[in-house]
Each structure stands twice: as structure tokens, then as C-alpha cells.
Amino acid sequence: MYYAGTVILGMSEEEFWRCTPRKLHALLEVHARINSPDSKDKPLAGQPATLDDLLALKRMTTR
Numbered sequence: 001m002y003y004a005g006t007v008i009l010g011m012s013e014e015e016f017w018r019c020t021p022r023k024l025h026a027l028l029e030v031h032a033r034i035n036s037p038d039s040k041d042k043p044l045a046g047q048p049a050t051l052d053d054l055l056a057l058k059r060m061t062t063r
Contacts, residue, residue, distance in 0.1 A: 004028055030054045 005016040005024055009031060016024075031054075 027051075027054060030057055033057075 001021075001024065002016060005011045005019060006013060009024075009027055011019065019027075034054075034057075
């Protein structure tokens with residue numbers, strides 16, 4: 001879990017330890033969806049995705 005949070009998601013150590021398991025799992029699901037080869041949820045090229053963007057995407061896809 002620590003590797004996934006700090007290396008894959010790019011969290012600082014403090015961000016990781018303050019993150020709940022539920023939030024970490026949700027962020028990893030969104031990361032996997034966005035980075036899959038056939039994803040239609042990819043952000044537009046050149047536009048940075050923020051944590052708020054990822055959480056909004058998660059809420060939109062779970063309805």
C-alpha cells in the first residue's frame with residue numbers, strides 16, 4: 001500500500017499516512033481506469049489532473 005500511494009500516486013509520506021484506506025483504494029481505481037489503454041476517461045493532453053478532478057471522476061462513474 002505504501003508503494004502504491006507514494007510511488008504510483010506520487011503522494012508525500014505525510015499525505016499517505018493521513019489517507020484512509022478507502023480513499024487510497026478509490027484513488028488507485030481511478031488511476032488504473034485513467035491509465036488503461038482503452039480508457040475514455042483520460043484527461044485532455046497537456047491539462048494536469050488534480051486530486052479533486054480524480055475524486056469528481058470517481059463520483060461520476062459510481063452513479
